Amino acid sequence: xxxxxxxxxxxxxxxxxxxxxxxxxxxxxxxxxxxxxxxxxxxxxxxxxxxxxxxxxxxxxxxxxxxxxxxxxxxxxxxxxxxxxxxxxxxxxxxxxxxxxxxxxxxxx
Amino acid sequence: xxxxxxxxxxxxxxxxxxxxxxxxxxxxxxxxxxxxxxxxxxxxxxxxxxxxxxxxxxxxxxxxxxxxxxxxxxxxxxxxxxxxxxxxxxxxxxxxxxxxxxxxxxxxxxxx
Numbered sequence: 082x083x084x085x086x087x088x089x090x091x092x093x094x095x096x097x098x099x100x101x102x103x104x105x106x107x108x109x110x111x112x113x114x115x116x117x118x119x120x121x122x123x124x125x126x127x128x129x130x131x132x133x134x135x136x137x138x139x140x141x142x143x144x145x146x147x148x149x150x151x152x153x154x155x156x157x158x159x160x161x162x163x164x165x166x167x168x169x170x171x172x173x174x175x176x177x178x179x180x181x182x183x184x185x186x187x188x189x190x
Numbered sequence: 191x192x193x194x195x196x197x198x199x200x201x202x203x204x205x206x207x208x209x210x211x212x213x214x215x216x217x218x219x220x221x222x223x224x225x226x227x228x229x230x231x232x233x234x235x236x237x238x239x240x241x242x243x244x245x246x247x248x249x250x251x252x253x254x255x256x257x258x259x260x261x262x263x264x265x266x267x268x269x270x271x272x273x274x275x276x277x278x279x280x281x282x283x284x285x286x287x288x289x290x291x292x293x294x295x296x297x298x299x300x301x302x
Contacts, residue, residue: 117290176221177238
């Protein structure tokens, strides 16, 4: 079983749609969690950290369920510029970040 | 601040040649990492460092060596390049183990 699993997609949605990505992780001792965004042929960039109480940054909402070892990212009112690959990232108990393989989002006009 | 800078950005090597990729960060980060990214494989950790003078193996270390003589620099060496090492290489750093990484813009390496 992979340490971090994501649905690779692709998710094809129209502009203005709400889309949700899910991620599961295997190490119950993991302490910190992140969502990264990666554009084609570019480096991954930190989108947001994920906190136990859930957190929001504009149109983006991240949720963490420690009991189910599940992380989610919700994007509201999708824009064309949201098209990218979204990486679920978990901090392992050895101090290294473990990356999921990413979920591809394509927002269409 | 430049953040994390990788040089070179592109390189083509012949099989058997050697080269060194340089990663430099100006954020005084303790932790530095080298990843490779291949289509369909995601990011795989090659080597990492938890401070100046330290290095450790990651998930796919074979064929690579690293050095961290100065805190701000983390070098990745390929002693005898192979076509299987054709990839995009990303360097990353972070200040604390609970923080996310800051990535460099990558080095696209092709071995022919």
